[in-house]
Amino acid sequence: MRPALRRAMTAAGVATAVTAVLATAPGSAAAGPAPVPAVPALVEVEIPGPEHGTVAGSGHIEVPQRGKSRTAPRLSAAEKSKDGAVTRIVGDGSTADRVDIVVVGDGYTADQLADFHADAREKWAELTAVEPYTTYRELFNVWTVDAVSNQTGVSGDPDKGTVRDTALGSYFWCGDIERLLCVDEKKVDGYVAKAPEADLVLVLANSAKYGGAGYNQPSATLGYEGIATASANNEKSGQVAIHETGHSLGKLADEYFYPGYPGYERYTGAEPADSNISTLSAADIGRQRVKWHRWLGETSPDGGTIGAFEGGGYFVAGLNRPTDNSLMRSNGKPFNLPGVEAMIAGFYRHAKPVTALTPTDRTLRLRSTAKVAVPRLTGADGRQLRVRWHLDGKELKHLAGRTEVPVTKLTKRLLDLRSHTLTVTVDDRTRAVRDPKIAATLKSTVSWKVRL
Numbered sequence: 001m002r003p004a005l006r007r008a009m010t011a012a013g014v015a016t017a018v019t020a021v022l023a024t025a026p027g028s029a030a031a032g033p034a035p036v037p038a039v040p041a042l043v044e045v046e047i048p049g050p051e052h053g054t055v056a057g058s059g060h061i062e063v064p065q066r067g068k069s070r071t072a073p074r075l076s077a078a079e080k081s082k083d084g085a086v087t088r089i090v091g092d093g094s095t096a097d098r099v100d101i102v103v104v105g106d107g108y109t110a111d112q113l114a115d116f117h118a119d120a121r122e123k124w125a126e127l128t129a130v131e132p133y134t135t136y137r138e139l140f141n142v143w144t145v146d147a148v149s150n151q152t153g154v155s156g157d158p159d160k161g162t163v164r165d166t167a168l169g170s171y172f173w174c175g176d177i178e179r180l181l182c183v184d185e186k187k188v189d190g191y192v193a194k195a196p197e198a199d200l201v202l203v204l205a206n207s208a209k210y211g212g213a214g215y216n217q218p219s220a221t222l223g224y225e226g227i228a229t230a231s232a233n234n235e236k237s238g239q240v241a242i243h244e245t246g247h248s249l250g251k252l253a254d255e256y257f258y259p260g261y262p263g264y265e266r267y268t269g270a271e272p273a274d275s276n277i278s279t280l281s282a283a284d285i286g287r288q289r290v291k292w293h294r295w296l297g298e299t300s301p302d303g304g305t306i307g308a309f310e311g312g313g314y315f316v317a318g319l320n321r322p323t324d325n326s327l328m329r330s331n332g333k334p335f336n337l338p339g340v341e342a343m344i345a346g347f348y349r350h351a352k353p354v355t356a357l358t359p360t361d362r363t364l365r366l367r368s369t370a371k372v373a374v375p376r377l378t379g380a381d382g383r384q385l386r387v388r389w390h391l392d393g394k395e396l397k398h399l400a401g402r403t404e405v406p407v408t409k410l411t412k413r414l415l416d417l418r419s420h421t422l423t424v425t426v427d428d429r430t431r432a433v434r435d436p437k438i439a440a441t442l443k444s445t446v447s448w449k450v451r452l
């Protein structure tokens with residue numbers, strides 16, 4: 001699902017690049033039966049903002065789904081045995097109850113896989129330095145999938161003409177834009193499929209050159225919400241990747257705009273569906289109780305007071321954003337409060353706050369103990385997970401907060417020897433979520449049948 005206002009930037013250089021990509025496609029012979037033109041499949045990606053600017057992104061462009069590798073990998077038997085190895089580097093939760101991030105490296109030779117693992121950990125540290133990732137880090141599993149490249153580094157680094165033979169075909173200068181770091185999506189998917197589950201994919205290029213890209217279309221086959229690419233050894237590239245998760249997980253629109261580009265002076269369309277941009281003034285957002293109305297007037301972590309700031313969704317005027325400078329607009333900034341709320345909603349689309357450790361498909365008996373795992377939230381707003389137990393719908397208040405309940409604790413209530421239902425419910429009462437519709441999703445339940 002794309003935000004309503006996604007469109008390619010109309011800057012002349014970008015338009016030329018798209019044309020160039022299309023022009024290289026073979027086909028259109030003069031005589032004989034009309035051949036099926038082998039136009040490479042295109043996919044839309046977000047271009048990161050310039051390295052020395054502050055803006056998080058500079059629009060979108062369609063790029064080939066294929067990467068730059070020229071040949072099939074020529075790996076030795078020893079290298080092949082390492083290729084595709086999966087390691088869980090963060091988390092111990094069940095994939096069904098966690099947000100699973102799959103990290104794949106490109107431009108690492110068989111001898112450099114330890115570097116790749118270190119780079120993946122470093123990027124995870126960058127991500128979890130930003131709220132709400134800091135608080136919710138226990139809701140994640142991070143997996144690495146080893147991709148063995150024939151050569152070290154990726155194409156387009158250091159120069160435009162550099163071509164390297166790598167597992168994922170990553171390349172800078174994608175669409176003729178130096179900082180745009182594209183991949184071969186099919187090859188990425190081949191590795192991602194080896195992990196138990198992927199909700200989000202991060203491709204790390206073995207490079208220090210500034211760059212990245214956001215592929216924010218959900219995968220139809222593997223179920224993940226998007227691919228972010230980043231240079232492993234460039235700190236600013238990590239910030240680009242975090243911005244991309246604002247789209248893929250948070251379903252947030254861009255809050256930046258294009259001063260000076262024809263067509264983007266003023267938005268005149270309908271109210272967009274995106275939660276963080278609006279045609280309305282702050283007063284109307286408040287009066288109509290829509291969009292980020294619950295946050296108006298609050299101080300936001302990115303600075304200033306939440307209101308309606310002119311410019312957003314690529315347009316200089318006609319669309320407003322909640323704060324001046326959130327990370328949906330500027331590199332290296334935090335999410336604003338409506339953005340944090342949207343990210344938490346995204347986390348809980350994939351994560352559950354309670355996991356059964358005692359199997360639920362068997363009836364609990366006198367000697368059984370009902371056990372669950374509840375993640376321990378860290379950071380600014382931790383410990384807001386509430387654990388409640390119910391027997392046949394009636395709350396057992398004295399058991400609140402427990403993660404283990406022996407059936408002997410319940411015997412008084414089970415003397416009739418009939419089958420009963422024991423339930424544990426965990427809900428997240430974070431103050432970072434104010435929308436009751438989102439709050440209702442921050443919850444999960446585990447139930448067992450119990451009989452003496």
Ligand SMILES: [Zn+2]
Nearest residue numbers: 046057243254
């Ligand atoms: Zn963006």
